[in-house]
Amino acid sequence: MNKVGKIIIVVVLIAAVAVAIAVRQNKSVGQQERLIGKGLPALIDLGAGTCIPCKMMAPILEELKKELAGKLVVEFLDIGKNPQFAKEYQIRVMPTQIFYDASGKELFRHEGFMSKQDILAKWAELGVELTKAK
Numbered sequence: 576m577n578k579v580g581k582i583i584i585v586v587v588l589i590a591a592v593a594v595a596i597a598v599r600q601n602k603s604v605g606q607q608e609r610l611i612g613k614g615l616p617a618l619i620d621l622g623a624g625t626c627i628p629c630k631m632m633a634p635i636l637e638e639l640k641k642e643l644a645g646k647l648v649v650e651f652l653d654i655g656k657n658p659q660f661a662k663e664y665q666i667r668v669m670p671t672q673i674f675y676d677a678s679g680k681e682l683f684r685h686e687g688f689m690s691k692q693d694i695l696a697k698w699a700e701l702g703v704e705l706t707k708a709k
Contacts, residue, residue: 609643616674616703616705618672619672620693621652622654623656623667625655631688632670632688635694643652646705652664683701
């Protein structure tokens with residue numbers, strides 16, 4: 576193979592790697608944009624379906640999701656099924672709750688089980704009013 580052919584192969588490989596990196600970064604950004612920064616505060620809980628504290632949090636998250644619909648985004652991300660979330664959100668312990676303001680800025684992070692009362696108290700402490708009445 577001549578020198579020009581080798582150069583073309585190297586350029587194509589570099590371009591392919593650059594495209595792969597860009598696609599991967601856009602996927603991560605897309606996931607976060609889907610959940611946060613939509614004009615509402617957000618609570619993202621990261622855990623796994625096999626984790627006992629995570630299972631204990633599931634009904635709490637569902638209650639919050641229903642009671643505060645239109646006022647708070649509440650999502651559970653399963654890092655057991657999607658391990659890339661652990662890296663993307665820098666998770667060390669399951670479950671981890673991340674509190675975001677309406678612009679998508681992280682306000683607070685908690686590791687371990689968190690009761691509904693503690694979650695609502697933390698929002699109040701952060702200055703985010705989440706009353707049940709619409």
